[in-house]
Amino acid sequence: MTGTNRRDAGQAFPIYVVMVAGLLFLVFAFFAVGKAAALRNSAQGAADAAALAAASQARDEFGAGFYASLPEDLLDVYLRTHTVGGCTAASGLASANQAKLLSCTPPLKGSYEDRITVKVQGNKPVDSSVLPDSKETRAEAKATAVVKFRCSWKSFDYNNDSVRDMFFFTCGSDFLEIAPASPPPWSTVSRILYDVHLVDN
Template identity: 35%
Template sequence: MQGDQGQTLPLYIWLTGILLLAALAFFAFAQGAAVRGTTQTAADAAALAAAQQARDDLITALGDGVTEGDDWLAWLDGELPEVTSAGAAAQELAAANEATVIAGPQPSEARGYHGYRVEVRSIGTVGDSVIPGTETMRAEAAATAVIEPLCDYDPDADPEEPVELDCDGQVVEIDPDDFDPDVLPDPTTMFSVYLAE
Protein backbone atom coordinates (compact mmCIF):
# COMPACT_ATOMS: atom_id res chain seq x y z
CA MET A 1 0.00 0.00 0.00
CA GLN A 2 2.81 2.41 0.84
CA GLY A 3 4.43 1.66 -2.53
CA ASP A 4 1.26 2.79 -4.32
CA GLN A 5 1.24 6.11 -2.48
CA GLY A 6 4.89 6.67 -3.35
CA GLN A 7 4.11 6.19 -7.03
CA THR A 8 1.35 8.83 -7.04
CA LEU A 9 3.58 11.55 -5.61
CA PRO A 10 5.56 12.06 -8.89
CA LEU A 11 2.23 12.13 -10.76
CA TYR A 12 0.94 14.93 -8.50
CA ILE A 13 4.18 16.87 -8.91
CA TRP A 14 4.03 16.42 -12.69
CA LEU A 15 0.37 17.56 -12.86
CA THR A 16 1.07 20.53 -10.60
CA GLY A 17 3.95 21.55 -12.88
CA ILE A 18 1.72 21.29 -15.98
CA LEU A 19 -0.99 23.41 -14.34
CA LEU A 20 1.58 26.00 -13.26
CA LEU A 21 3.02 26.17 -16.79
CA ALA A 22 -0.48 26.52 -18.27
CA ALA A 23 -1.28 29.33 -15.82
CA LEU A 24 1.94 31.16 -16.74
CA ALA A 25 1.20 30.75 -20.46
CA PHE A 26 -2.34 32.08 -19.91
CA PHE A 27 -0.85 35.05 -18.05
CA ALA A 28 1.48 35.74 -21.02
CA PHE A 29 -1.51 35.73 -23.41
CA ALA A 30 -3.38 38.07 -21.06
CA GLN A 31 -0.37 40.42 -21.00
CA GLY A 32 -0.31 40.35 -24.81
CA ALA A 33 -4.04 41.11 -24.99
CA ALA A 34 -3.62 44.06 -22.62
CA VAL A 35 -0.77 45.50 -24.72
CA ARG A 36 -2.80 45.01 -27.93
CA GLY A 37 -5.82 46.73 -26.36
CA THR A 38 -3.76 49.71 -25.23
CA THR A 39 -2.13 49.92 -28.66
CA GLN A 40 -5.52 49.88 -30.43
CA THR A 41 -6.67 52.68 -28.14
CA ALA A 42 -3.54 54.62 -29.14
CA ALA A 43 -4.27 54.05 -32.84
CA ASP A 44 -7.88 55.21 -32.41
CA ALA A 45 -6.79 58.31 -30.50
CA ALA A 46 -4.08 59.14 -33.05
CA ALA A 47 -6.44 58.79 -36.03
CA LEU A 48 -9.08 60.94 -34.32
CA ALA A 49 -6.48 63.56 -33.41
CA ALA A 50 -5.23 63.69 -37.01
CA ALA A 51 -8.76 64.07 -38.40
CA GLN A 52 -9.73 66.69 -35.80
CA GLN A 53 -6.61 68.73 -36.57
CA ALA A 54 -7.32 68.42 -40.30
CA ARG A 55 -10.88 69.61 -39.62
CA ASP A 56 -9.51 72.72 -37.90
CA ASP A 57 -7.10 73.27 -40.81
CA LEU A 58 -10.02 72.74 -43.18
CA ILE A 59 -11.92 75.62 -41.55
CA THR A 60 -8.87 77.85 -41.98
CA ALA A 61 -8.54 76.81 -45.65
CA LEU A 62 -12.26 77.46 -46.14
CA GLY A 63 -11.93 80.99 -44.74
CA ASP A 64 -8.83 81.64 -46.86
CA GLY A 65 -10.65 80.34 -49.93
CA VAL A 66 -13.56 82.71 -49.41
CA THR A 67 -11.32 85.78 -49.00
CA GLU A 68 -9.00 84.82 -51.88
CA GLY A 69 -11.82 84.06 -54.33
CA ASP A 70 -11.01 80.34 -54.67
CA ASP A 71 -13.63 77.65 -55.16
CA TRP A 72 -14.20 77.48 -51.41
CA LEU A 73 -17.31 75.32 -51.79
CA ALA A 74 -15.00 72.34 -52.44
CA TRP A 75 -13.80 72.63 -48.83
CA LEU A 76 -17.37 72.10 -47.64
CA ASP A 77 -17.31 68.66 -49.26
CA GLY A 78 -14.55 67.58 -46.89
CA GLU A 79 -11.62 67.89 -49.29
CA LEU A 80 -8.47 67.51 -47.20
CA PRO A 81 -6.08 70.45 -47.02
CA GLU A 82 -2.62 69.80 -48.46
CA VAL A 83 -0.85 71.43 -45.53
CA THR A 84 -1.94 70.22 -42.14
CA SER A 85 -0.44 69.58 -38.72
CA ALA A 86 -2.32 66.28 -38.44
CA GLY A 87 0.96 64.34 -38.08
CA ALA A 88 2.01 66.18 -34.95
CA ALA A 89 -1.45 65.77 -33.42
CA ALA A 90 -1.44 62.03 -34.16
CA GLN A 91 2.03 61.52 -32.67
CA GLU A 92 1.11 63.47 -29.53
CA LEU A 93 -1.98 61.33 -28.83
CA ALA A 94 -0.17 58.09 -29.68
CA ALA A 95 2.59 58.97 -27.21
CA ALA A 96 0.02 59.80 -24.54
CA ASN A 97 -1.24 56.23 -24.99
CA GLU A 98 2.21 54.57 -24.81
CA ALA A 99 2.70 54.11 -28.56
CA THR A 100 4.49 55.69 -31.49
CA VAL A 101 3.22 56.37 -35.01
CA ILE A 102 4.91 54.08 -37.55
CA ALA A 103 2.82 55.02 -40.61
CA GLY A 104 0.67 58.00 -41.37
CA PRO A 105 -1.38 59.84 -40.94
CA GLN A 106 -2.09 58.88 -44.54
CA PRO A 107 -5.00 60.49 -46.38
CA SER A 108 -7.57 57.80 -47.00
CA GLU A 109 -11.23 57.32 -47.72
CA ALA A 110 -13.75 55.26 -45.80
CA ARG A 111 -17.55 55.16 -45.87
CA GLY A 112 -17.42 57.66 -48.74
CA TYR A 113 -15.63 60.37 -46.72
CA HIS A 114 -12.05 61.66 -46.63
CA GLY A 115 -10.01 60.98 -43.55
CA TYR A 116 -6.72 59.70 -42.17
CA ARG A 117 -5.33 56.24 -41.47
CA VAL A 118 -2.73 55.88 -38.72
CA GLU A 119 -0.64 52.84 -37.73
CA VAL A 120 1.06 52.70 -34.35
CA ARG A 121 3.41 50.41 -32.44
CA SER A 122 3.45 50.02 -28.66
CA ILE A 123 6.41 51.52 -26.82
CA GLY A 124 6.34 48.80 -24.19
CA THR A 125 6.69 45.09 -24.85
CA VAL A 126 4.56 42.18 -23.75
CA GLY A 127 7.23 41.46 -21.10
CA ASP A 128 8.98 38.39 -19.78
CA SER A 129 7.01 35.17 -19.73
CA VAL A 130 7.36 31.42 -20.18
CA ILE A 131 6.84 31.94 -23.92
CA PRO A 132 10.22 32.74 -25.52
CA GLY A 133 10.55 36.07 -27.35
CA THR A 134 7.73 37.98 -25.65
CA GLU A 135 10.22 40.27 -23.91
CA THR A 136 10.89 41.97 -27.27
CA MET A 137 7.42 41.71 -28.86
CA ARG A 138 5.52 44.94 -29.45
CA ALA A 139 1.90 45.27 -30.52
CA GLU A 140 0.81 47.11 -33.67
CA ALA A 141 -2.60 48.52 -34.52
CA ALA A 142 -4.25 50.75 -37.13
CA ALA A 143 -7.29 53.01 -37.24
CA THR A 144 -9.00 55.32 -39.71
CA ALA A 145 -10.97 58.44 -38.79
CA VAL A 146 -13.07 60.35 -41.31
CA ILE A 147 -14.34 63.90 -41.67
CA GLU A 148 -18.02 64.01 -42.61
CA PRO A 149 -19.32 67.33 -43.99
CA LEU A 150 -22.51 68.49 -42.26
CA CYS A 151 -23.29 71.60 -44.34
CA ASP A 152 -25.80 71.52 -47.18
CA TYR A 153 -25.95 74.17 -49.91
CA ASP A 154 -27.47 74.66 -53.34
CA PRO A 155 -25.41 72.53 -55.77
CA ASP A 156 -25.72 75.34 -58.36
CA ALA A 157 -24.30 77.92 -55.94
CA ASP A 158 -21.66 80.31 -57.29
CA PRO A 159 -18.68 80.65 -54.89
CA GLU A 160 -18.30 84.30 -55.93
CA GLU A 161 -21.86 85.14 -54.82
CA PRO A 162 -23.50 84.93 -51.37
CA VAL A 163 -24.22 81.31 -50.45
CA GLU A 164 -26.56 80.03 -47.76
CA LEU A 165 -25.33 77.04 -45.77
CA ASP A 166 -27.42 74.77 -43.59
CA CYS A 167 -24.93 73.24 -41.18
CA ASP A 168 -26.71 70.61 -39.13
CA GLY A 169 -29.69 72.95 -38.66
CA GLN A 170 -27.69 76.16 -38.23
CA VAL A 171 -28.21 78.46 -41.23
CA VAL A 172 -25.31 80.71 -42.21
CA GLU A 173 -24.91 83.06 -45.17
CA ILE A 174 -21.42 83.54 -46.57
CA ASP A 175 -20.87 86.60 -48.73
CA PRO A 176 -17.41 86.57 -50.35
CA ASP A 177 -17.51 90.36 -50.79
CA ASP A 178 -18.21 90.96 -47.09
CA PHE A 179 -16.78 87.88 -45.36
CA ASP A 180 -16.21 87.74 -41.63
CA PRO A 181 -14.54 84.45 -40.47
CA ASP A 182 -16.42 84.76 -37.18
CA VAL A 183 -19.67 84.07 -39.02
CA LEU A 184 -18.59 80.46 -39.59
CA PRO A 185 -20.15 78.00 -37.14
CA ASP A 186 -18.06 75.92 -34.77
CA PRO A 187 -16.00 73.29 -36.68
CA THR A 188 -17.98 70.52 -34.95
CA THR A 189 -21.17 71.95 -36.48
CA MET A 190 -19.66 71.96 -39.97
CA PHE A 191 -17.80 68.64 -39.93
CA SER A 192 -18.19 65.50 -37.86
CA VAL A 193 -15.09 63.42 -37.05
CA TYR A 194 -15.39 59.76 -36.09
CA LEU A 195 -13.68 56.40 -36.40
CA ALA A 196 -14.56 54.50 -39.55
CA GLU A 197 -12.29 51.45 -39.19
Protein backbone atom coordinates in the same frame (compact mmCIF):
# COMPACT_ATOMS: atom_id res chain seq x y z
CA MET B 1 2.74 1.90 6.50
CA THR B 2 3.29 -1.32 4.61
CA GLY B 3 5.87 -1.69 1.88
CA THR B 4 3.12 -1.64 -0.75
CA ASN B 5 1.71 1.65 0.51
CA ARG B 6 5.18 3.23 0.59
CA ARG B 7 5.82 2.05 -2.93
CA ASP B 8 2.48 3.48 -4.17
CA ALA B 9 3.18 6.81 -2.48
CA GLY B 10 6.61 6.96 -4.07
CA GLN B 11 5.14 6.29 -7.49
CA ALA B 12 2.41 8.95 -7.04
CA PHE B 13 4.78 11.75 -6.02
CA PRO B 14 6.28 12.36 -9.49
CA ILE B 15 2.74 12.45 -10.91
CA TYR B 16 1.79 15.15 -8.41
CA VAL B 17 4.90 17.13 -9.33
CA VAL B 18 4.03 16.93 -13.04
CA MET B 19 0.43 17.92 -12.34
CA VAL B 20 1.47 20.93 -10.25
CA ALA B 21 4.03 21.97 -12.86
CA GLY B 22 1.36 21.67 -15.55
CA LEU B 23 -1.09 23.76 -13.56
CA LEU B 24 1.54 26.43 -12.94
CA PHE B 25 2.33 26.52 -16.66
CA LEU B 26 -1.36 26.96 -17.46
CA VAL B 27 -1.64 29.78 -14.92
CA PHE B 28 1.35 31.59 -16.42
CA ALA B 29 0.07 30.94 -19.92
CA PHE B 30 -3.37 32.37 -19.11
CA PHE B 31 -1.70 35.36 -17.47
CA ALA B 32 0.49 35.93 -20.53
CA VAL B 33 -2.47 35.69 -22.90
CA GLY B 34 -4.45 38.09 -20.71
CA LYS B 35 -1.54 40.52 -20.63
CA ALA B 36 -1.17 40.33 -24.40
CA ALA B 37 -4.89 41.02 -24.85
CA ALA B 38 -4.74 43.97 -22.45
CA LEU B 39 -1.77 45.42 -24.31
CA ARG B 40 -3.58 44.93 -27.61
CA ASN B 41 -6.63 46.79 -26.26
CA SER B 42 -4.40 49.55 -24.97
CA ALA B 43 -2.71 49.89 -28.37
CA GLN B 44 -6.10 50.03 -30.07
CA GLY B 45 -7.20 52.79 -27.72
CA ALA B 46 -4.02 54.71 -28.53
CA ALA B 47 -4.62 54.24 -32.27
CA ASP B 48 -8.22 55.45 -31.98
CA ALA B 49 -7.15 58.52 -30.02
CA ALA B 50 -4.34 59.28 -32.48
CA ALA B 51 -6.61 58.96 -35.51
CA LEU B 52 -9.24 61.25 -33.99
CA ALA B 53 -6.55 63.75 -33.02
CA ALA B 54 -5.18 63.76 -36.57
CA ALA B 55 -8.65 64.28 -38.05
CA SER B 56 -9.45 67.06 -35.58
CA GLN B 57 -6.16 68.83 -36.31
CA ALA B 58 -6.82 68.52 -40.04
CA ARG B 59 -10.25 70.10 -39.57
CA ASP B 60 -8.72 72.94 -37.56
CA GLU B 61 -6.24 73.61 -40.38
CA PHE B 62 -8.91 73.84 -43.09
CA GLY B 63 -10.06 77.31 -42.02
CA ALA B 64 -7.69 79.56 -43.98
CA GLY B 65 -8.12 77.70 -47.26
CA PHE B 66 -11.87 77.33 -46.78
CA TYR B 67 -12.42 81.04 -46.25
CA ALA B 68 -10.00 82.01 -49.04
CA SER B 69 -12.04 79.95 -51.51
CA LEU B 70 -15.35 81.70 -50.79
CA PRO B 71 -15.10 85.11 -52.51
CA GLU B 72 -14.33 83.55 -55.90
CA ASP B 73 -16.83 80.72 -55.35
CA LEU B 74 -14.11 78.06 -55.44
CA LEU B 75 -15.36 76.14 -52.44
CA ASP B 76 -16.12 72.97 -54.40
CA VAL B 77 -12.60 73.00 -55.85
CA TYR B 78 -11.11 73.55 -52.39
CA LEU B 79 -13.08 70.70 -50.84
CA ARG B 80 -11.78 68.30 -53.48
CA THR B 81 -8.14 69.41 -53.61
CA HIS B 82 -7.18 70.70 -50.15
CA THR B 83 -4.12 69.39 -48.34
CA VAL B 84 -4.80 67.25 -45.27
CA GLY B 85 -2.41 67.23 -42.31
CA GLY B 86 -2.90 66.12 -38.74
CA CYS B 87 -0.02 63.72 -38.18
CA THR B 88 1.65 65.96 -35.59
CA ALA B 89 -1.37 65.63 -33.33
CA ALA B 90 -1.50 61.88 -33.98
CA SER B 91 2.06 61.46 -32.75
CA GLY B 92 1.35 63.43 -29.59
CA LEU B 93 -1.78 61.46 -28.70
CA ALA B 94 -0.07 58.14 -29.37
CA SER B 95 2.75 59.12 -27.04
CA ALA B 96 0.29 60.28 -24.37
CA ASN B 97 -1.31 56.82 -24.51
CA GLN B 98 1.94 54.88 -24.07
CA ALA B 99 2.44 54.10 -27.75
CA LYS B 100 4.60 55.11 -30.70
CA LEU B 101 3.21 56.31 -34.01
CA LEU B 102 4.43 53.98 -36.76
CA SER B 103 2.61 55.57 -39.69
CA CYS B 104 0.08 58.26 -40.48
CA THR B 105 -1.41 58.10 -43.95
CA PRO B 106 -3.14 61.21 -45.30
CA PRO B 107 -6.09 60.60 -47.60
CA LEU B 108 -6.17 60.81 -51.35
CA LYS B 109 -7.64 64.07 -52.64
CA GLY B 110 -10.86 64.30 -54.57
CA SER B 111 -13.62 63.78 -52.03
CA TYR B 112 -15.67 65.65 -49.45
CA GLU B 113 -14.68 62.89 -47.03
CA ASP B 114 -11.04 62.64 -45.96
CA ARG B 115 -9.84 59.45 -44.22
CA ILE B 116 -6.69 59.46 -42.11
CA THR B 117 -5.27 56.07 -41.10
CA VAL B 118 -2.73 55.70 -38.30
CA LYS B 119 -0.79 52.71 -37.03
CA VAL B 120 0.74 52.59 -33.56
CA GLN B 121 2.87 50.26 -31.47
CA GLY B 122 2.53 49.97 -27.71
CA ASN B 123 5.57 50.81 -25.61
CA LYS B 124 5.32 47.80 -23.28
CA PRO B 125 6.36 44.31 -24.48
CA VAL B 126 4.43 41.16 -23.61
CA ASP B 127 7.65 39.75 -22.09
CA SER B 128 6.36 36.35 -20.92
CA SER B 129 8.56 33.36 -20.11
CA VAL B 130 5.94 30.95 -21.47
CA LEU B 131 5.40 32.68 -24.83
CA PRO B 132 8.34 32.37 -27.22
CA ASP B 133 9.81 35.55 -28.70
CA SER B 134 7.62 37.72 -26.48
CA LYS B 135 10.39 39.64 -24.75
CA GLU B 136 10.43 42.27 -27.50
CA THR B 137 6.91 41.66 -28.85
CA ARG B 138 4.73 44.76 -28.66
CA ALA B 139 1.09 45.16 -29.59
CA GLU B 140 0.25 47.05 -32.77
CA ALA B 141 -3.06 48.53 -33.89
CA LYS B 142 -4.55 50.63 -36.67
CA ALA B 143 -7.41 53.12 -36.72
CA THR B 144 -9.01 55.32 -39.34
CA ALA B 145 -10.82 58.59 -38.73
CA VAL B 146 -12.92 60.57 -41.18
CA VAL B 147 -13.19 64.33 -41.64
CA LYS B 148 -16.44 64.75 -43.55
CA PHE B 149 -17.87 67.96 -44.96
CA ARG B 150 -21.55 67.63 -44.13
CA CYS B 151 -23.23 70.65 -45.72
CA SER B 152 -24.86 71.89 -48.89
CA TRP B 153 -24.62 75.58 -49.75
CA LYS B 154 -25.78 78.49 -51.87
CA SER B 155 -23.80 81.61 -52.67
CA PHE B 156 -24.94 85.09 -53.64
CA ASP B 157 -23.26 87.95 -55.49
CA TYR B 158 -25.34 91.02 -54.68
CA ASN B 159 -23.25 93.45 -56.75
CA ASN B 160 -22.82 91.37 -59.93
CA ASP B 161 -19.04 91.75 -59.74
CA SER B 162 -18.17 88.01 -59.58
CA VAL B 163 -17.31 88.24 -55.90
CA ARG B 164 -19.61 86.31 -53.59
CA ASP B 165 -20.98 88.37 -50.74
CA MET B 166 -22.75 85.66 -48.73
CA PHE B 167 -22.85 81.89 -48.34
CA PHE B 168 -25.73 79.98 -46.79
CA PHE B 169 -24.88 76.50 -45.48
CA THR B 170 -27.40 73.81 -44.57
CA CYS B 171 -25.76 71.15 -42.40
CA GLY B 172 -28.38 68.69 -41.27
CA SER B 173 -30.53 70.62 -38.81
CA ASP B 174 -27.95 73.42 -38.56
CA PHE B 175 -27.91 76.54 -40.71
CA LEU B 176 -24.99 78.94 -41.17
CA GLU B 177 -24.58 82.31 -42.87
CA ILE B 178 -20.99 83.23 -43.69
CA ALA B 179 -19.96 86.54 -45.25
CA PRO B 180 -16.54 86.03 -46.91
CA ALA B 181 -15.61 89.65 -46.14
CA SER B 182 -16.04 89.09 -42.39
CA PRO B 183 -16.16 85.35 -41.61
CA PRO B 184 -16.68 84.11 -38.05
CA PRO B 185 -13.84 82.49 -36.13
CA TRP B 186 -13.18 79.06 -37.63
CA SER B 187 -13.40 77.41 -34.22
CA THR B 188 -17.06 78.44 -33.92
CA VAL B 189 -18.17 76.94 -37.24
CA SER B 190 -15.74 74.11 -38.07
CA ARG B 191 -17.61 71.53 -35.97
CA ILE B 192 -20.85 72.39 -37.75
CA LEU B 193 -19.33 72.25 -41.23
CA TYR B 194 -17.25 69.11 -40.65
CA ASP B 195 -17.93 65.89 -38.77
CA VAL B 196 -15.06 63.85 -37.31
CA HIS B 197 -15.52 60.20 -36.38
CA LEU B 198 -13.85 56.78 -36.45
CA VAL B 199 -14.64 54.21 -39.13
CA ASP B 200 -13.70 50.56 -39.61
CA ASN B 201 -10.32 50.02 -41.23
